[in-house]
Amino acid sequence: MKRLEDEFAIETATEQYVTRRQFAKFLVLTSLGMFVGNLWILVKSWFRRPIAYPEQVVAGVGEIGVGEVKLFAYPEPADACIMIRTAPDQVVAYSQKCTHLSCAVYFEKKADRLECPCHEGYFSVADGSVMQGPPPRALPRIILRREGDQVIATGVRL
Amino acid sequence: MNQQGGTTAIDGAMALIAILLIVQMWLLTATLEGFLGGHDEGNFPAALISGIIFAACAGLFVFIRRIDATVRTTR
Numbered sequence: 001m002k003r004l005e006d007e008f009a010i011e012t013a014t015e016q017y018v019t020r021r022q023f024a025k026f027l028v029l030t031s032l033g034m035f036v037g038n039l040w041i042l043v044k045s046w047f048r049r050p051i052a053y054p055e056q057v058v059a060g061v062g063e064i065g066v067g068e069v070k071l072f073a074y075p076e077p078a079d080a081c082i083m084i085r086t087a088p089d090q091v092v093a094y095s096q097k098c099t100h101l102s103c104a105v106y107f108e109k110k111a112d113r114l115e116c117p118c119h120e121g122y123f124s125v126a127d128g129s130v131m132q133g134p135p136p137r138a139l140p141r142i143i144l145r146r147e148g149d150q151v152i153a154t155g156v157r158l
Numbered sequence: 159m160n161q162q163g164g165t166t167a168i169d170g171a172m173a174l175i176a177i178l179l180i181v182q183m184w185l186l187t188a189t190l191e192g193f194l195g196g197h198d199e200g201n202f203p204a205a206l207i208s209g210i211i212f213a214a215c216a217g218l219f220v221f222i223r224r225i226d227a228t229v230r231t232t233r
Contacts, residue, residue, distance in 0.1 A: 020168050024222050027175045034182045038201075038208035041189050045198040100194075117204040137195040158196030 006029065047112055051075075053155040058083055058093065058142075061149045069107045074153045075144055080104060081142050082114070083151070084125060093142035094128045100135040113140065164170075166227035171218045171225075182211045 003078060053075050064070050070083045072093075083093040084107050094114065096104050102116035114123040121133030128139035143155040189204040 004188045020172065021222065021226060024172055024175060024219050027172070027179060028212075028215045031175070031179055031182055034179075034186045035205075035208045035212040037186050038189055038205040041193050042201045042205040045193060048198070075217045110164045135187075136191055 005144050012120075050155075053153075056153045058144065058151045059091075060144065061151060064091075067109050072153075075156065082107060083142070083144075086125060091096075091144060092125065092128075093144055093153065094123070094139040096137055097139075097144070097155070099137045099139060100133070104141065160218050160232075164225050167225050168222050171181055173219050175215050178211050178215055180191055196233075 005021065031155055056072075058072050058074070059070050064083070064085050066085050068085055072081050072083060073079055074081050074093075080094065080096040081093055082096045082105065083091055085091045094105075098105050098116040098121055100111055100119060100121050103116050105114045105116045105121075105123060107113075107125070108115045111122075113123055114125060114128070115121070116123075116133065116135065119134050121135040122131040123129065123135070123139050124131055128141050130136075130138060141154050141157045143157055145152045145154050169171055189201060190199050192198070214225055
């Protein structure tokens with residue numbers, strides 16, 4: 001009578017053994033995958049078309065006071081944005097999604113900066129650039145135009 | 159080449175592949191970050207360097223196979 005060990009003579013430890021060559025092959029395939037990833041980014045950037053942003057009335061000029069904010073959505077209903085009136089004749093607007101992990105940023109009036117509560121990422125109100133923390137890039141800026149007594153969003157600058 | 163020397167050479171080549179992979183991983187991350195931020199100027203050099211790194215890894219793999227075959231035949 002045949003024993004199980006005789007019929008299946010390969011032990012589990014032997015079966016799971018990875019040789020240096022196999023491991024090296026795995027590393028090289030990983031390298032190939034990352035090269036393909038870089039190529040994919042390159043091709044995507046070649047065929048990237050400028051997005052046509054709609055024009056959208058965000059607020060009336062006197063609607064918010066200096067140092068106050070207004071939240072709105074632009075260009076899509078899911079894209080939360082924050083508009084801040086920094087001076088009587090100046091308003092700025094940014095995407096409200098932190099560039100780190102997409103938490104909603106808020107305007108901290110005392111410190112005059114935009115803050116992300118999740119990981120203490122701070123952004124400049126003047127241009128949306130990163131002042132502190134883990135965010136890797138500036139907040140996308142909403143391009144605004146004043147027309148009469150209305151503030152109109154016309155695009156997004158990444 | 160004896161077995162000890164062959165193993166050392168293979169281990170060295172694999173360590174080099176691992177270092178190249180770390181560099182390539184960083185490169186891919188940085189390129190993706192730039193792409194998402196709308197900065198496309200670095201994409202071509204990054205793809206070129208990534209290709210060179212892949213070629214180097216493939217070259218090292220061929221080197222490993224050759225050393226392995228040489229050691230096995232001379233054993």
